[in-house]
Structures are given as C-alpha cells and as structure tokens.
Amino acid sequence: MNASSWSAGRPLRVALLGCGVVGSEVARLMTRDAEELAQRVGAPLELVGIAVRRLGRERDLDVPADLFTTDAAGLVSRGDIDVVIEVIGGIEPARELILSALDNGASVVTANKALLAEDGATLFEAAEKAERDLYFEAAVAGAIPIVRPLRESLAGDSVERVLGIVNGTTNFILDAMTTNGTGFSEALDEAQRLGYAEADPTADIEGFDAAAKAAILSGLAFHTRMTLGDVHREGITEVSAADIRSASEMGCVVKLLAICEKRDTPDGPAVSARVHPAMIPLSHPLASVRGAYNAVFVESESAGQLMFYGPGAGGAPTASAVLGDVVSVARNRRNDVFGPGESTHAQLEVLDIGRARTRYHVAIDVDDRPGVLAAVAHAFAEFDVSIRTVRQEGSGLDAQLVIVTHEADDAALSATVAALREMDMVRDVSSVMRVEGGF
Numbered sequence: 001m002n003a004s005s006w007s008a009g010r011p012l013r014v015a016l017l018g019c020g021v022v023g024s025e026v027a028r029l030m031t032r033d034a035e036e037l038a039q040r041v042g043a044p045l046e047l048v049g050i051a052v053r054r055l056g057r058e059r060d061l062d063v064p065a066d067l068f069t070t071d072a073a074g075l076v077s078r079g080d081i082d083v084v085i086e087v088i089g090g091i092e093p094a095r096e097l098i099l100s101a102l103d104n105g106a107s108v109v110t111a112n113k114a115l116l117a118e119d120g121a122t123l124f125e126a127a128e129k130a131e132r133d134l135y136f137e138a139a140v141a142g143a144i145p146i147v148r149p150l151r152e153s154l155a156g157d158s159v160e161r162v163l164g165i166v167n168g169t170t171n172f173i174l175d176a177m178t179t180n181g182t183g184f185s186e187a188l189d190e191a192q193r194l195g196y197a198e199a200d201p202t203a204d205i206e207g208f209d210a211a212a213k214a215a216i217l218s219g220l221a222f223h224t225r226m227t228l229g230d231v232h233r234e235g236i237t238e239v240s241a242a243d244i245r246s247a248s249e250m251g252c253v254v255k256l257l258a259i260c261e262k263r264d265t266p267d268g269p270a271v272s273a274r275v276h277p278a279m280i281p282l283s284h285p286l287a288s289v290r291g292a293y294n295a296v297f298v299e300s301e302s303a304g305q306l307m308f309y310g311p312g313a314g315g316a317p318t319a320s321a322v323l324g325d326v327v328s329v330a331r332n333r334r335n336d337v338f339g340p341g342e343s344t345h346a347q348l349e350v351l352d353i354g355r356a357r358t359r360y361h362v363a364i365d366v367d368d369r370p371g372v373l374a375a376v377a378h379a380f381a382e383f384d385v386s387i388r389t390v391r392q393e394g395s396g397l398d399a400q401l402v403i404v405t406h407e408a409d410d411a412a413l414s415a416t417v418a419a420l421r422e423m424d425m426v427r428d429v430s431s432v433m434r435v436e437g438g439f
C-alpha cells in the first residue's frame with residue numbers, strides 16, 4: 001500500500017448501528033478491507049462503535065469487543081462521528097437515531113426502505129439543514145446500483161417508467177414454487193435462513209417491502225414525493241399452485257412486480273405506482289430472474305430502455321451497496337461537499353389504482369351449462385372490458401372459464417368481477433391476476 005496517498009487525511013470516524021445480517025457483513029468488510037477503503041476514500045475509515053441490541057452474543061467478527069455498545073443514542077450524539085451507518089431497520093428508533101446523527105454533524109448511510117418510504121421527507125429535510133449526506137443505495141434492490149443511476153446518471157433525462165422485481169424473498173418463493181413445486185412455507189423458511197427476508201417476513205410476502213421500494217423509485221424517477229400509502233400493494237400470499245399452472249399453460253410465469261409509471265391525463269402528467277403479482281411471458285427478460293435476484297427496467301425519453309440486474313438481498317450483496325455509499329459520503333466529508341438531496345420539484349398528481357390500465361387473467365368457477373359463456377362475456381362487455389382469449393378448464397362441478405382480457409382500466413375490471421360474483425351461474429371468481437410485459 002502507498003500510505004502517503006492518504007496519510008494527509010485525518011481518519012474518518014464511522015459508527016455502525018445494527019449488527020444483524022447486513023451490519024455484520026459491513027463490519028467484516030470494513031475491517032478486512034480497511035487499507036483498500038482508505039486508499040479509495042483518501043483517509044482511513046475508523047470504526048469507532050457498533051450499536052447492538054444485546055452485548056455478549058457470539059459474533060464471528062475480528063473487531064475489538066469494546067466497540068460494541070447497547071447505547072445507540074449515545075453513540076450517534078457523541079459529536080465526533082463523521083459517518084453513521086443505520087442497518088437496524090424499522091421506523092423507531094431508526095428515525096430518531098438518523099435525525100440525531102445528522103443533527104450532530106454526521107452523514108448517514110441507510111438501507112432502511114421502510115423508514116424512507118414512511119417519512120423520507122423529514123430525513124431529507126434534516127440532511128439538507130445539516131448540510132450532510134443521506135445515501136441509501138442498499139434500500140432498493142440490494143446490491144444493484146439503481147438509486148445512484150436514477151439520482152445522478154439519469155438526472156438530465158426524463159424517466160417514463162420503472163418496472164422491476166425488487167423483492168428477493170418473494171422472487172425466491174415464487175421461483176421455488178414454479179420450478180420445484182416447493183410449498184409456500186417451506187420456500188419462505190429457506191429465504192429466512194438465507195438472510196433474504198425482513199425481520200418480520202410479512203413485509204416481504206404482503207408486498208410492503210416492494211411497495212416501499214416502489215415509493216422510493218417513483219420519487220427518484222419522477223421528482224415527486226411518494227410514500228408507502230401512495231403505492232397500491234398486493235402480496236403473494238394468495239398466489240396458488242393453480243395460478244402458477246395457469247400461467248405456465250399460457251407460456252407465462254408469475255412474478256411480484258413493482259410498476260411505477262408516468263401517464264398523460266386530461267389534467268396533465270401524473271404518476272402511479274403499484275406492486276402486485278402478475279403473469280409475464282416467458283420471453284420477457286424479467287421471467288428469467290431467478291432466486292433472490294432482482295431486476296429493474298427503466299424507460300426514459302432519451303436513453304431508451306435500461307436494465308439493471310443483480311442480487312437483491314442477502315448480507316454480503318447489501319453490504320456492497322452500503323460500503324459504496326460509505327466511500328462516497330466519506331469522500332464528500334473529506335472534500336467538505338455533499339451529494340444530491342431529495343428532488344421533488346415536479347410534484348405530479350398521484351393516480352389511484354382504479355386508473356391503472358393493464359390486461360387481466362380471470363379464473364371463474366361456473367355451472368357447466370348452455371348460456372353461461374354468453375352471460376359471462378356479457379358481464380365483461382357491460383363494463384367495456386374486451387376479452388382476448390377464453391378457454392374452459394374441467395367440466396361438470398369442476399368447470400372453470402379462464403379469460404384473458406385486452407387492456408382495461410383497473411376500476412372497470414373490478415366492477416366486472418363484482419358483477420360476476422353476483423351471478424347465479426358463477427360459483428366463485430377464484431383468481432384475478434394482472435398480465436404484464438407485452439403478452
């Protein structure tokens with residue numbers, strides 16, 4: 001190592017909050033790669049404290065035992081910390097700790113999408129007031145560089161659409177169900193064991209995690225503040241083996257998608273964000289995203305189509321994104337500058353799900369007798385939903401009509417399904433799933 005290249009820089013003091021799946025990898029890599037990171041920053045990064053919930057737990061880390069503390073609030077308010085890394089997760093105490101860190105002059109790196117989607121505005125305002133950085137590459141799609149490209153590389157372009165698989169746990173589960181016929185709970189257990197799932201995996205399987213990421217992506221892409229509440233959310237708990245089979249019969253696969261779009265409306269441009277399971281054709285690049293991998297498509301006016309692909313979850317991949325941010329904010333501290341803040345100048349109207357337009361796959365359990373198909377088709381026509389294909393599965397008491405529509409408004413499709421459920425000859429509308437990706 002050529003020590004002279006950084007010896008002029010004073011060490012930058014780093015505090016780590018949380019030492020779980022991600023935090024322990026961050027601590028391990030910071031320790032192992034200390035000299036290399038010092039070269040890249042131009043000054044050594046000195047890990048001065050690690051806040052944990054419990055002391056005395058066996059940790060396979062080569063760091064001095066006296067770095068560990070249960071006093072996270074005391075650590076961030078010391079006043080001599082340059083960079084705070086928050087990988088505790090959740091809303092509190094993470095929010096208070098980040099605000100205190102900024103207030104005490106530290107820049108912050110966080111992987112906490114739940115907090116950013118709930119109350120990013122407060123954090124960004126605090127960072128701006130403190131003239132410090134708030135970086136969060138790990139918060140969306142793990143290791144994949146997507147926050148920086150949207151925040152910086154595409155800052156001169158106009159993003160029209162962001163479509164992606166942004167949750168590793170649910171992709172892992174759906175992939176296992178599709179390829180090996182693995183049961184839902186078994187696949188979830190494995191995703192938890194591998195460190196992909198959130199502390200409470202409900203956040204993954206009910207789509208909250210992906211919706212938080214969709215809110216962050218929409219904010220970055222459309223320069224409009226979006227929160228979790230602005231994103232329509234459906235998880236994967238209702239996806240059945242029958243849905244997966246039905247998708248396969250159509251040459252499709254089921255994925256949990258995040259779709260953030262800019263739309264022209266009579267009142268001007270508006271945006272919408274939604275997260276839900278969808279069938280996509282096997283020929284679509286997202287269909288081949290396996291396991292806990294993520295992929296994000298970005299469509300922008302001048303650049304055209306861009307695709308970002310890589311590991312979306314797990315300790316080491318997420319630590320890669322965290323450390324990339326640590327190096328960036330540490331360089332900024334050394335040069336006494338700070339990077340981009342929140343960009344919300346466009347403040348576009350946020351459309352609700354009723355105004356989203358896509359295609360639908362609807363499975364209807366019906367009586368197997370003459371006139372049923374005509375009556376069902378009539379219900380679709382009544383709400384201006386055009387049918388693209390229809391097939392009958394089974395017969396007698398097992399008869400099912402499987403209908404795929406052309407593009408329709410979500411509100412019109414919902415009204416159709418409500419009407420179908422009222423019909424005598426319809427025993428159940430057993431599945432409604434959107435079909436995306438140019439089918």
Ligand SMILES: NC(=O)C1=CN([C@@H]2O[C@H](COP(=O)(O)OP(=O)(O)OC[C@H]3O[C@@H](n4cnc5c(N)ncnc54)[C@H](O)[C@@H]3O)[C@@H](O)[C@H]2O)C=CC1
Pocket residue numbers: 017018019020021022023051052053054070072086087088089090093111112113114138139142195196197198199312313314315318
């Ligand atoms: N695991 C993954 O693949 C990814 C995780 N993330 C995010 O990274 C963050 C951390 O995730 P994981 O490491 O997976 O979670 P984790 O549950 O493994 O680790 C969190 C750690 O924080 C500790 N903790 C909780 N409250 C604390 C407090 N008051 N003071 C000190 N420590 C406290 C817990 O004991 C735990 O060890 C979350 O925001 C998560 O959403 C982001 C991308 C990927």
Ligand SMILES: N[C@@H](CC=O)C(=O)O
Pocket residue numbers: 139141142166167168169170196197198204209312313314
């Ligand atoms: N639980 C998340 C972790 C990364 O954000 C996921 O499964 O993607």
Ligand code: NA
Pocket residue numbers: 137138139140141142143144145146147321
């Ligand atoms: Na990322």
